[in-house]
Amino acid sequence: MAHGGNNNRAIEFPDLQGYKTLVCDLHMHTVFSDGSVWPNIRVMEAKKDGLDVIATTEHLEYQPWIKDIPHPDRNRSFELATGFAKNSELMVINGSEITREMPPGHTNAIFIKDANKLMVDDPIDAFLEARKQDAFIFWNHPYWASQSPDASVPVDQVHLDMIKNGLLEGIEIVNDTTYSNEAFQLALDHNLTILGTSDIHDIIDWQYKIPSGGHRPVTLVFAREKTQSSLKRALRKGQTVVWFNKKLIGKSDFLIPLINSSLSIRSASYIRNSTIVHVVLANNSDAPYILRNQSKYDFYNNTDLIMVPPHGEAIIDVRTIDKKRKFEMQFEVLNALTAPATHPVFRILVRPKQ
Ligand SMILES: [Zn+2]
Ligand SMILES: [Zn+2]
Incomplete structure (x- = not known):
């Protein structure tokens, strides 16, 4: 979407015929899991970057600051961010990072209604609960070197079953400063929605050197309108292009129209x-x-x-x-x-x- 030319750090791509181009960062952290900032900073950064949508995705199972910031309600980060985004164009989506060993590894469930209900022992039960809440679930950094030392994508039967059962609909091919050809190919082979996210824990401006012309990775989502339901439908249909390190990555159905509109x-x-x-x-x-x-x-x-x-x-x-x-x-x-x-x-x- 065009945001006007005043703020030159705003991420700007044109709309397509019949679609609004929504600039989305659907993976980030605050002090409500292992991030370093209060949720208002995530909202302010997003406004500066001209984003249309963010999702709050705190780790459910990794809570290093819980003694300092006790918060029995795992929706609290989302509620605070929503309050800070009030009276602005920024849409905030409730999400959680289901944080498990590989397999299945880390996944984000977004558009959830209650994060507390996802705190169960068996990861598959967490996915089933997220699906019951009509969440969109995607595989985070599947090639992460901490869980896969050669940065390959360790596809397991668990993942294939999740894909088959509609419990895994998308995949990050870009996370923070990293990219994976294997994740991209997996998305194409299994018709998964491709995503790129910042997974920011610290400060956007420092991580992506924004004063020197850098930008955070985002997912451009081509939706009929700027509403949560339209955004979710577009994500389910795979209508995305990733903007990463000044490159555009996506399925040709939407990447070629984006180039033609540009x-x-x-x-x-x-x-x-x-x-x-x-x-x-x-x-x-x-x-x-x-x-x-x-x-x-x-x-x-x-x-x-x-x-x-x-x-x-x-x-x-x-x-x-x-x-x-x-x-x-x-x-x-x-x-x-x-x-x-x-x-x-x-x-x-x-x-x-x-
Ligand atoms: Zn993670
Ligand atoms: Zn994360």
């Missing part, structure tokens, strides 16, 4: 007495698009690599050899992935002024 021809006209078209390609998103030419034509002012800066434009002088009424340009998008090591193709029709 890039447009601002102007195109033949340079006088030549067959060279002066094309201005504009970008209305935060992504620095890196395009490799696959068109029939080459360029007078560029090699085959074009960079379209965020909220900026690139000038491409195209040698069409003959004067054309229209022609297609085609590029491989190197800063985007639709599968491990697979870049999508962006095509655009140019109708130059003669």
